[in-house]
Amino acid sequence: VNISFIATDAKGAVALLRPVFHLCACQNGAKCVQQLDEIQTQSDNRFAILSCECRSGYAGHYCENDVDACQVNLNPCYPGVVCKDLPAPANESGYECGPCPSGLTGKGDSCQDIDECQGGLKRCSQNCYNTPGSFICGCDNGYSLQNDGSTCQDINECQPLADCMQKCENTPGSYQCSCNSDFKVDLSDPKKCIPKFPCKDGSHGCQDVCFESNDVATCACRMGYQLKSDKKSYVKDSNQKYLALYKRVLMWR
Numbered sequence: 001v002n003i004s005f006i007a008t009d010a011k012g013a014v015a016l017l018r019p020v021f022h023l024c025a026c027q028n029g030a031k032c033v034q035q036l037d038e039i040q041t042q043s044d045n046r047f048a049i050l051s052c053e054c055r056s057g058y059a060g061h062y063c064e065n066d067v068d069a070c071q072v073n074l075n076p077c078y079p080g081v082v083c084k085d086l087p088a089p090a091n092e093s094g095y096e097c098g099p100c101p102s103g104l105t106g107k108g109d110s111c112q113d114i115d116e117c118q119g120g121l122k123r124c125s126q127n128c129y130n131t132p133g134s135f136i137c138g139c140d141n142g143y144s145l146q147n148d149g150s151t152c153q154d155i156n157e158c159q160p161l162a163d164c165m166q167k168c169e170n171t172p173g174s175y176q177c178s179c180n181s182d183f184k185v186d187l188s189d190p191k192k193c194i195p196k197f198p199c200k201d202g203s204h205g206c207q208d209v210c211f212e213s214n215d216v217a218t219c220a221c222r223m224g225y226q227l228k229s230d231k232k233s234y235v236k237d238s239n240q241k242y243l244a245l246y247k248r249v250l251m252w253r
């Protein structure tokens with residue numbers, strides 16, 4: 001379509017005007033802009049449809065479409081964080097990330113692990129081990145972790161049976177062996193006991209250990225055995241099966 005205006009004055013001079021009409025069809029508050037190729041074609045086409053510069057959150061030839069910013073940005077939030085598309089016109093990004101998962105800190109698009117074992121945040125009574133998004137508690141040797149997952153309780157190594165030859169005293173996180181009055185600790189093995197006064201001759205008839213108490217020969221047996229009714233010979237202590245089971249339980253803890 002060509003529109004021309006012709007003007008003639010009283011002296012017969014003629015003036016011709018062929019205006020160019022710029023049409024703006026942009027929507028949703030978009031800005032009309034004139035591109036270089038539009039200027040070059042104005043001599044042939046007197047009606048020019050201007051290009052559109054869309055506001056944030058809109059797309060399309062005339063900015064007629066509301067863009068889903070979460071899809072366009074390929075789910076920009078941290079894994080596990082909900083991305084919310086904001087109604088256009090929105091902020092510069094066009095989306096909003098939800099809060100970071102528990103145990104993490106950040107704005108939702110980027111989350112960092114919180115070290116619960118630092119800065120007084122830990123709730124462990126002894127050892128704290130940081131894990132991604134959480135933490136776990138642990139105990140020193142000689143302690144066991146309780147059902148609450150944070151409290152450590154001393155293990156009584158003397159119950160039900162310990163590997164001491166005679167006496168066992170439980171201590172915090174450990175235990176200590178000792179001997180009866182007629183015995184002393186074996187320097188080569190502090191868990192064993194040897195007689196203070198061993199029997200001087202071999203006529204005592206003791207099958208295992210013989211010691212003198214008030215100048216009287218007395219028989220005894222080593223850990224894991226018990227004397228028979230004759231007080232001289234010995235048999236395997238039936239309680240040893242419980243000792244073995246107890247040791248396995250300690251290893252599992």
